[in-house]
Amino acid sequence: MATLVILIVFALFLTAIWTGGYDKQLLNRFRSHWLWDWITTVDHKKIGILYLIGGAFFFIIGGIEALLIRIQLLVPNNDFMVGDTFNELLSMHGTTMIFFVAMPLLFALMNVAVPLQIGARDVAFPFLNSLGFWLFLAGGILMNLSWIFGNAPDAGWTNYVPIASNEFSPGTGIDYYVLGLQISGIGTTMGGINFLVTIINMRAPGMSLLRMPMFTWTSFVASSLILFGFPPLTAGLFLVMFERLFGANFFDVAMGGNPVIWQHLFWIFGHPEVYIVILPAFGVMSDVISNFSKKRLFGYTSMVFATILIGFLGFMVWAHHMFTVGMGPVANSIFAVATMAIAVPTGIKVFNWLFTMWGGKIRFTTAMLWAVGFIPTFVMGGVTGVMLASPPADYQYHDSYFVVAHFHYVLIGGTVFGIFAGLYYWWPKMFGHKLGETLGKWHFGLFFIGFHLTFFIQHFIGLYGMPRRHFTYQPEDGLTTLNQISTVGAFFMAAGTIVWLINIIKSARSAIPAGNDPWDGRTLEWAISSPAPEYNFAQLPQVRSLDAFWFEKMEGNKKMIPAEPLGPIHMPSSTHWPFIMTIGFFISGLGFVFRSLEVGVLGLILVFLTMFIRSFEQDHGYHIELDEIEKTEKGANA
Amino acid sequence: MSAQVEHKGTQAHLPPHPEKATMESRNKVLGFWFLIGAETVLFACLFGTYLALKDSTMGGPSTEELYQIPMVALATFILLTSSLTSVLGVLGIHRNNIKQVKLWFWVTVVLGAAFLGLEIYEFFEYVHEGHTFTSSAFGSAFYTLVGTHGSHVLFGITWIFCLLIQLSRRGLNMETAPKLYVASLYWHFVDVVWVFIFTVVYLMGKVG
Amino acid sequence: MSRGKHLGRLLFVFSMIALLMAGCEEPAKSVLDPQGSTGEEQLTLIKISIYIMAFVFAVVMVIFIYVLIRYRQKPGDDSIPEQVEGSTKLELLWTVIPIILLAILAVPTVATTFSLAEKPSEEEEALTVKVTAHQYWWEFEYEDYGFKTAQELHIPKDKKVYLKLTSRDVIHSFWVPALGGKTDLNPGQTNTMTIDAKKVGTYEGRCAELCGAGHALMNFEVVVDEEQKFDQWVAQRQEPSSQPQTAAQERGEEVFSQNCMSCHAIDGAELERKGNKAPNLTGFGERDKIAGVLENNDENLEKWLKHPDKVKPGSYMPSFDFLNEKDMKSLKAYLQSLE
Amino acid sequence: METEVQQNQAQQETDPTPESAVKHLLSFALMIGLTLVAFAAVMLEVVPAGMVIPFILVLAVIQVFLQLFTFMHLDLKNNRMTVTFVMMGLIIGAICAVALFVLG
Structure with missing residues (x-):
């Protein structure tokens, strides 16, 4: 019956669209609304801001989940949130923070900075870029709907089977995980391909590969990791979906399946994922440290090769997450040695950062504080990483709070610090005004202290025998004080985040224009006005060196030398199809979650229909005419 | 705002390699190669899963009892031929010969459909013998791998069909030519995957 | 601004004090205080890696702090520093030194990985125990002696114990921090692990792989005794005293066979059916804990019997709230009499 | 659109005269031949038992490269980046498949 109703509604919609029998005035009202502008945008800078808003939203949700976890662990045998509820919290916290916070916030920075840094007018696939964002948002919303419908995923962010199979996790919780990740994963893959092609094909004249800023390089390597890392996840999620929805038997031992296959698939993706979220942060750090030390990056070439090497080795080490599975000493040893090898290029990077600052003139802006705070924090996370690489020692650390401490040092101390550094650094380029420096320093201070309070302690909690994902501990375990300190630290971090939000609002209210080049920048994005005009560069710049803009400034030029005469600029037109297609995916996801094959298929039909329409659409964009460009450029320089 | 750009591409102006002529088409081709790279890993994971589970037949028919080599050989030759015809279509693009393009891509679609028909027939046979998607881990892994390939074939023929309408x-212009080129890349990739399926699934299944 | 700085310093001091305080508590089970050779070997490796890594961290910090102090921009100094490209010598230095340090770590790592995976030799006369994990309890089967027990793993001191680990349902992980690291228990697969204990005592064990709602309370104990005492324990397990002595206990056995038998078993008792879905309760009266979490006394036993789900979320044991007071009392008396 | 027709150095070298179908027909013949050999190796048991699987795998790999470099117009000189990424995909794919087979 329900299916019939849906079919009829669907058919009505289709007839309305085809026959034009819909309310044209209403549609026009929609179109003139400012939201429509954002929904249909294909401008990479606007998409970057959308990613920022989406990521920040989920950051708050994931943060609240983290606080609830820490409150539960405040006292032994607490009964605030136990059992399945606690498992839901930790699963959603992990999944949200990785997929819906770290990834989109990095995509925000990449979208804003990469095309500007390589002197491009646009990304290679504006349509896919927009689609990628909407799919991320749809995936995130779909997964978080599980809180409202009362059955969230509860098998950890790793979603190990058989705990995630129908038998041991009945209901729809895991389905939200599977479909939410599948949808946002498709978007992420598209984003990755987009950045790869952009960086390879769309660089300004003279911008050779070895003149690209470090952030562009790390984004490039991270995008290739996305390209090869997400398919195993896609494959794995398909297997889980088939098993949960259609009765397949990949993991059910009774039917000849093998649950370890999921672990391999997950970690073949999962380990590159770690580098996907850390490498762009490395890039931000490289740019920020070099900029605020007034020096070029020390050992640029070795930095580039270290990045590539980290990316490549990142695929050879996934099984170090599985030392205790029982793969045998041979496999364990191979993966242990491969893992240790990654420490070498990472070490190269750390020392290069230190020696970039050596002999420089360091300015402690907020962005630089994040970068400076990042170095000791990340080194801490790195050295515990090497310790974890040794299988016999890992038998003790594995799945204990020691591991929790380690990966938070890397993911917060590396990725989140990097994201904040990047946001403070590029904020003027995104919005035309800086984030407040005083509040910024409070934000950094509270967050930094809170972070170390929370997680330094957790190394010891782990060594004293507390496994991760335990909702409680016993009074006689002697872990009470340690856990309490950790909880207090979490609240410091929350306070820091609140200061950040206040800072955003306050600086937007006063909106003091920051000027084109507020930080005495080195790379191309600082050569154009803030915020960047929609066509980015009125004339494509001629790049003559690494740190192209700095080079021109040292030559005594105030601007980049243009590589082409001023002329009309071709732009892609806005399109609503990515949004419509995403709605199709969303309907399909929701349908499969509720085990309604019809709705699921219907959503997919909408997706393919949109693809079909898009394929037949003839849209060649539009040109921005010369006088308009001149007007904009004049306004920006006035 | 500004005027819409008019599309002026006509047959007469088609450059010898339309797939490399504009930034747009170069992006398209490069991006598509990346997608192929990603799909390679996706299929590799399904192959790995199949290999790990192929002996878990749970009393159902084993690979050796099940597979019918003559039918697989026929399907293989059909698909290999379609790969040739699609490349002949691409040569037509390079010669700016729309008749040749149409002819060879139509042949490709027909061959693809024939392959798909054979595969569906094969699946029916297997289900008949008690080898189903849910009968064992082997069944699930087999249908997932071969079925994913089949769905790629289906998508491929639909896609090329749509392009033929366009x-x-x-x-044949600067818009349709790169699209056809990319579609033929996709078709070759589907063929490459099949080369591995007939080797790893069917032939190795017979060796045991 | 200056007030802000002041507050910042205060925060810093506070956090440092907190970190120091953290060291004061005495942990009950610790990786850093191993009581068996497996744990010791692992600790050796942990120590080697900590020393190497502490060295690396110290070097980074020294350079880091020096740079931050020495090279901050002085007010009024607008000069442009020299734009150094790099230094092949330095870069080689921090490529080669880490490689050497890692090699130093890699050799004992590989050696220990292989030595820990070895099966105990014939001469060592290891005790073999089959460990089966269930949501959320542990079953220990002494194959050589032909009996099963649950929640408490008894082993003799100074003797290798060869564990064969598997799971009945989902993936669990066997962890006794004081005796050695984890090994996963996978359904349909048997992993092995060798441990021993050099000191008599009771060591806490935990499940270390998320296994469902009751994961945090899937605890167990390893009880280490002198060999002689262990043999006594084995003898008693083989000839358990499960016969009711008093009238209350007799009634208790009746209640047990009516309500508990489909899942639980008691060796040596004259009961008709013996369940194997839930822990074997032979010798229950001698156990330290109920369900691995509550101290074993009358009050807690009643709490557990009435609301197992409140004690251990997700527990499959149904509530026995419906038993009348007398039956409950006799059931408890019977259970506590099992030795 | 034509205003945008840019030719980079790599393309300027390409021959404006259309390529002939001979290369592709030869390549196709070779593929059919390799396929026949693979089927024959399994069905007729002409290859020693232990060698059959490696043998047919090698044949499959040769076919892949034939497809890539003839039908798919990949060539090392002009598309270095593409070749790098396709090879990376093949290597990582091979690692995944073998690892799942051996360790799974």
């Missing part, structure tokens, strides 16, 4: 409506 071709007859708009002619």
Whole structure:
């Protein structure tokens, strides 16, 4: 019956669209609304801001989940949130923070900075870029709907089977995980391909590969990791979906399946994922440290090769997450040695950062504080990483709070610090005004202290025998004080985040224009006005060196030398199809979650229909005419 | 705002390599190669899963009892031939010969459909013998791998079919030519995957 | 601004004090205080890696702090520093030194990985125990002696114990921090692990792989005794005293066979059916804990019997709230009499 | 659109005269031949038992490269980046498949 109703509604919609029998005035009202502008945008800078808003939203949700976890662990045998509820919290916290916070916030920075840094007018696939964002948002919303419908995923962010199979996790919780990740994963893959092609094909004249800023390089390597890392996840999620929805038997031992296959698939993706979220942060750090030390990056070439090497080795080490599975000493040893090898290029990077600052003139802006705070924090996370690489020692650390401490040092101390550094650094380029420096320093201070309070302690909690994902501990375990300190630290971090939000609002209210080049920048994005005009560069710049803009400034030029005469600029037109297609995916996801094959298929039909329409659409964009460009450029320089 | 850009691409101006002529088409081709790279890993994971589970037949028919080599050989030759015909279509693009393009891509679609028909027939046979998607881990892994390939074939013929419609409506121009080129890349990739399926699934299944 | 700085310093001091305080508590089970050779070997490796890594961290910090102090921009100094490209010598230095340090770590790592995976030799006369994990309890089967027990793993001191680990349902992980690291228990697969204990005592064990709602309370104990005492324990397990002595206990056995038998078993008792879905309760009266979490006394036993789900979320044991007071009392008396 | 027709150095070298179908027909013949050999190796048991699987795998790999470099117009000189990424995909794919087979 329900299916019939849906079919009829669907058919009505289709007839309305085809026959034009819909309310044209209403549609026009929609179109003139400012939201429509954002929904249909294909401008990479606007998409970057959308990613920022989406990521920040989920950051708050994931943060609240983290606080609830820490409150539960405040006292032994607490009964605030136990059992399945606690498992839901930790699963959603992990999944949200990785997929819906770290990834989109990095995509925000990449979208804003990469095309500007390589002197491009646009990304290679504006349509896919927009689609990628909407799919991320749809995936995130779909997964978080599980809180409202009362059955969230509860098998950890790793979603190990058989705990995630129908038998041991009945209901729809895991389905939200599977479909939410599948949808946002498709978007992420598209984003990755987009950045790869952009960086390879769309660089300004003279911008050779070895003149690209470090952030562009790390984004490039991270995008290739996305390209090869997400398919195993896609494959794995398909297997889980088939098993949960259609009765397949990949993991059910009774039917000849093998649950370890999921672990391999997950970690073949999962380990590159770690580098996907850390490498762009490395890039931000490289740019920020070099900029605020007034020096070029020390050992640029070795930095580039270290990045590539980290990316490549990142695929050879996934099984170090599985030392205790029982793969045998041979496999364990191979993966242990491969893992240790990654420490070498990472070490190269750390020392290069230190020696970039050596002999420089360091300015402690907020962005630089994040970068400076990042170095000791990340080194801490790195050295515990090497310790974890040794299988016999890992038998003790594995799945204990020691591991929790380690990966938070890397993911917060590396990725989140990097994201904040990047946001403070590029904020003027995104919005035309800086984030407040005083509040910024409070934000950094509270967050930094809170972070170390929370997680330094957790190394010891782990060594004293507390496994991760335990909702409680016993009074006689002697872990009470340690856990309490950790909880207090979490609240410091929350306070820091609140200061950040206040800072955003306050600086937007006063909106003091920051000027084109507020930080005495080195790379191309600082050569154009803030915020960047929609066509980015009125004339494509001629790049003559690494740190192209700095080079021109040292030559005594105030601007980049243009590589082409001023002329009309071709732009892609806005399109609503990515949004419509995403709605199709969303309907399909929701349908499969509720085990309604019809709705699921219907959503997919909408997706393919949109693809079909898009394929037949003839849209060649539009040109921005010369006088308009001149007007904009004049306004920006006035 | 500014005026819409008019599309002026006509057959007469088609450059010898339309797939490399504009930034747009170069992006398209490069991006598509990346997608192929990603799909390679996706299929590799399904192959790995199949290999790990192929002996878990749970009393159902084993690979050796099940597979019918003559039918697989026929399917293989059909698909290999379609790969050749699609490349002949691409040569047509390079010669700016719309008739040749149409002919060879139509042949490709027909061959693809024939392959798909054979595969569906094969699946029916297997289900008949008690080898189903849910009968064992082997069944699940087999149908997932071969079925994913089959769905790629289906997508491929639909895609090329749509492009053929566009071709007859708009002619061979800077818009349709790169699309066809990319579609033929996709078709070759589907063929490459099949080369591994007949080797790893069917032939190795017979060796045991 | 200056007030802000002041507050910042205060925060810093506070956090440092907190970190120091953290060291004061005495942990009950610790990786850093191993009581068996497996744990010791692992600790050796942990120590080697900590020393190497502490060295690396110290070097980074020294350079880091020096740079931050020495090279901050002085007010009024607008000069442009020299734009150094790099230094092949330095870069080689921090490529080669880490490689050497890692090699130093890699050799004992590989050696220990292989030595820990070895099966105990014939001469060592290891005790073999089959460990089966269930949501959320542990079953220990002494194959050589032909009996099963649950929640408490008894082993003799100074003797290798060869564990064969598997799971009945989902993936669990066997962890006794004081005796050695984890090994996963996978359904349909048997992993092995060798441990021993050099000191008599009771060591806490935990499940270390998320296994469902009751994961945090899937605890167990390893009880280490002198060999002689262990043999006594084995003898008693083989000839358990499960016969009711008093009238209350007799009634208790009746209640047990009516309500508990489909899942639980008691060796040596004259009961008709013996369940194997839930822990074997032979010798229950001698156990330290109920369900691995509550101290074993009358009050807690009643709490557990009435609301197992409140004690251990997700527990499959149904509530026995419906038993009348007398039956409950006799059931408890019977259970506590099992030795 | 034509205003945008840019030719980079790599393309300027390409021959404006259309390529002939001979290369592709030869390549196709070779593929059919390799396929026949693979089927024959399994069905007729002409290859020693232990060698059959490696043998047919090698044949499959040769076919892949034939497809890539003839039908798919990949060539090392002009598309270095593409070749790098396709090879990376093949290597990582091979690692995944073998690892799942051996360790799974």
